[in-house]
Structure formats: C-alpha cells, structure tokens
Amino acid sequence: MNTTYDAIVIGSGISGGWAAKVLCENGLKTCVVERGRNVEHKKDYPTAHLQPWDFPHGGMMTNTFKEENPLISKAAGFGEDTAHFFIKDKDQPYVQEKPFDWIRGYQVGGKSLTWGRACQRWSQSEFESPSKYKYGIEWPVDYTEMAPWYYMVEDFIGVCGNKDGLASMPDGEFLPPFEMNCVEQHMSKTIADNYPDRHLVHGRWAHLTEPKEHHLALGRGKCQSRNLCMRGCPFGAYFSSNSSTLPAAKKTENLTILSDAVVVKIIYDDDKKKATSIEYIDTTTGERQELKASIVFVNASALNSNLILLNSTSDRFPNGLGNDHDILGRFIGFHNYRGWTSGKFEGFKDTYVYGRNPSELILANYRNVYKHDMPFVGGYTIFSGASRPRNQEAPENGPGIGAAYKEGLRLPGDWQAYMYMQGETIPKASNRVYLSKTEKDPWGIPQLVTDVNYDDNDELMVQDFLTESKAMFETMGCTDIEQNDSKQAPGLDIHEMGGCRMGTDPKTSMLNEHNQLHLCKNVFVTDGACMTSTGNQSPSLLYMALTARAATYAAEQLKAQQL
Secondary structure (H helix, E strand, O other): OOOEEEEEEEOOOHHHHHHHHHHHHOOOOEEEEOOOEOOOOOOOOOOOOOOHHHOOOOOOOOHHHHHHOOOHHHOOOOOOOOHHHOOOHHHOOOEEOOOOOOOOOOEOOHHHHOOOOEOOOOOHHHHHHHHHOOOOOOOOOOHHHHHHHHHHHHHHHOOEOOOOOEOOEOOOOOEOOOOOOHHHHHHHHHHHHHOOOOOEEEOOEOEOOOOOHHHHHOOOOOOOOOOOHHHOOOOOOEOOHHHHHHHHHHHOOOEEEEOOEEEEEEEEEOOOOEEEEEEEEEOOOOOEEEEEEEEEEEOOOHHHHHHHHHHOOOOOOOOOOOOOOOOOOEEEEOOEOOEEEEEEEOOOOOOOOOOOOOOOEEEOOOOOOOOOOOOOOOOEEEEEEEEOOEOOOOOOOOOOOOHHHHHHHOOEOOEEEEEEEEEOOOOOOOOEEEEEEEEEOOOOOEEEEEEOOOOHHHHHHHHHHHHHHHHHHHHHOOEEEEEEEOOOOOOOOOOOEEEOOEOOOOOOOOEOOOOEEOOEEEEEEOOHHHOOOOOOOOOHHHHHHHHHHHHHHHHHHHHOOOO
16 A cells, blocks of 8 residues: 555545546546445445345334434435445434534445436526625636536436526436436426426436447446436446446556545645645554645545545644635535425326336426526426326225235326425525534544524525425326425435635635635645535536546646646
8 A cells, every 4th residue: 555646535426536537547646535435336236136025124224223323214215225325323423503414425436326316517597696696606617617527527427318408407418318208298398388487308317328338338338227226236327436437547557445544634734835645544443544645635525525624724724724714614505405296197097107217307497597586596496207106096004915905006096296396505604514622423533513504595495496386286287286395404405515615715715716725726625515606406417527627627737746
C-alpha cells in the first residue's frame, strides 16, 4: 500500500467514482478512500437473484429490527432484500437538534447502488432563479457551461428518455425510453389537451435500454425490467460506480481503492498554504494512518463531506478547512417530498402490463419557470405513473389462505395512478450542520448535529401541489382520489445538499467555479455539499457533470504545476 498519490478521492459513490475515472484517465495515480466495506460488482450482490419466498420473512423486516432501527426502516426501498447496502442506526449515530432522517450506505459504491436513478438536466431557470428572485446567491456556472459535461456523463452512464423540447427539463443524450402503459398514455394526453403549460412525459433514467459498444465493453448489459435495482444489478444495467466508473478507472492501472478507512480530517500545511495529506482510521485495526497527495477530492456524500471539512482544523483554519466566514455547514438544502396524490381509473380492463418497469413519468416543473408568478419561490417536479395491481376484491386483510383468496388474486384489479412532488427548498443560513462538542462516534470523531427545518415557502408549495394534482386527476377521470401530506422530516428525500456551496464571493461561498475551496485551491468538493441551491430536479446528474468538469480542470492544473 502506497502512502503518496497524485490525488485522493474521499468517497466512492456517484461523484467519487466519476472523480476517480477522470483523474485516472488523465494519468494521475489516484487513491479512492471509502469508509465502508469493499463491494465487488456482481460478486457482492447476495440477493440479486432471490425470489420472495427465499427470504426468511418474505422481504419484510421484523418488528424487532424496526424498533431497533426506526430511522433506516423508513428509507425508500429498504427491506430484507436491500438491507446489506444500508447501515444500522446504532452504527453511526448523529445528533438531531431538529428531526432529520439521514439515510446512509457505507460501502464501495456508496448510494450509487441504491439511488433512484433519475437523471434530468437542470434548466437555465434553476441556475438563475435563486439570485434573480433573491432567495439565494448566484451560481458561478450556468446551463450553457454545463451542457457539454452533461452530454459526456449521459453518454457514458447511459440515460434513457425522450427528447421533448421542454425549457424546464432540457433534452439530453438519450437511449430509447421505457414504454408508457395505456393509462399513462391517457394521463399524458389529457394533460397535454387541457394544460398547455404542463407536460407529463417519459422520465430520464440511468438504465441501459439499448446498450452502446462502450457500455458492453465494460461488461454492462441491457435492462431486464426486473425492478430489483436496489439489490445490486448483476447485469450492470443501471449506472453505479461499481459497474461503470470504478471499472473504467481500474482499466488505467492508476487506481487504488482503500476500503474500511474512515477519514478523520484533511491536513493543511500552514507553510505551503495547501492541503498535503489526509488522516484516516483503519476500521479493521483501529489504527490511525496518513496518506499524502497533491490534490484532494471530497466526495463523502454531502453531510459527511461537511463533517470532514469542519473537523479539518488547523492554526490557519480553526473553524474548519477554508472556513473564514462561517459559511461551512450552513445553507443546507434538501427536496420537499411531502405531497402525494393517488386514485383509480375505470375501464382499460382489456389491457395489462408486461415486466416490472423500473422507470416513472415526470411532469416537468411548470411553476415560476419564465417569471415569478406564485406566492412561493422555486418550483417542483412531479413523478407519476400507473399500474394494475392484483384484484382489489381479494381479502387483503383476511387470512391470506384458501381457494377463495387465491381465486380473488387470479385476475388483476382496477388501474391505479399516483403523483408525488419533489420541491425546491430555500437554502438558509439557519439550516445548518455542525460538530457536537460532547458526542463522539464509534471512532472518536465528533458527531454531526443536524439543525434543518421546513419553512412557510415549503408549506405553500405542498398545498399548491395537492390542489393542482387533484384537479389534474379529476380532469383525467380518476376516481377515489386520496391525498396526503406526509409531513416527513427533512432528509428522508436522501437529497441533502449544500454546506460547502459554490459561488463567486469567498465571503458568501466556500467554492469557486471549479469546485475548489476559495482558500485552499488543491481541495475540491463536487458531491451534494457543493450545491448553491437545490433546484427542483434530481441532482445526481449535476453532481456527476460538475465532478467530471472539476476533475478535468484539476488534472490540467496539476500537470501545469499550478496546484
């Protein structure tokens, strides 16, 4: 094991994998440091081919487990079949000053193994609205700057979708989309006919519907529509670090992966005025070790990246690396997922569906796109779909045995549809994370304290979604409409962002336009911590594009001896 590299990447998830790929392909000897266990593609997906009856509890978690793990048990997609990619509550404690559900997956690949795979490009409106309408600062990049990096990422990872020509959800480099079923086609057409400013279209998803040669060359294959993605995909059909970026980095022979290594801090040299190394704990031995590098990429996932930077104190930076103006850990953002609407459809009884479609439809944001015309700022994306479940006449709450029960399940029931929101939130200085002065984690590192909450803008947005989604369902002819404001705590969306945001002014931001710390130019932050605002669309594609851009720049600067 070497102790000196050209580059260190902290974290191996969606953005960390991309940093490794680009740095290695540019000739840099790169060490990816991952706090969790090693996970090898295909080999370490233990439930990938299991049937429901192969699990001790049919895929459900026991009441005892839920009582011991109330946080992780709430996570989307969590169950007996995916539990191996999540950490138990007690394994990594944190302090909730206000309720915050921090969902984590510590392993090589991180949450790229369990993400939702939505890949919309941010619109120009999302980049410019926060500063334009005074609810945030100016982004140092815009859509025009990011477009070629979006293209690079989409082509490599494989994104299926349709070119729809929408300003609020720009087109990209797409593979063919999954088909809409008959009810989804009806929903899309009804909205198009009755709402000129609204468009219910194919979502954009990181699935290989028709792999290209470079996908096949990495051993990836076509999506089988099993919709068992979060177990780990043995076909490599959805994008993960394990199936895509890390294998590409490994091909260069410039990659080292160090797992079971919890990063304690980045070490800053006061004389050299730059970071020179990282300190980490080998979790198999408990020993503290040091790795040196010319550049450091911080991609530990947003809140953990904040934690590492806050803990990276020195004589020059007593409040955290690069944190002269009390910005680090502040302006934490997330997505507002609280609103849900569902209902039933009469008819369409002569049609069923084949396979398990792993995608959804998206109703692109239609609020505050061209001008600020609502009582709230920002907008919201709507995810939607329709399915035909088992016969609703089956005694679902009955004994679940006997001929009558089985006969009731023999035929499908009514078609059902749903919509749920993903709303932009306002980054505020009061929404923050910081280090506890008294509580430590199992490795002796200060625990993170979360102090994040909703505001009046969020409440207005939820109510608008509930009003409008109900009206759209009624227009479609939907019946038995049900609605819910879950009032779930921030964090359960698993889209935590900010705390080390990009900007043009070192007094109001931590990072410049190249994702470098303003005050420590050889440290780059390109995961969710770098986000200046949250936008309304899923952020992972932007993380990847920002990372590819920053890593290319870092490699160029290092070769030019500017770092």
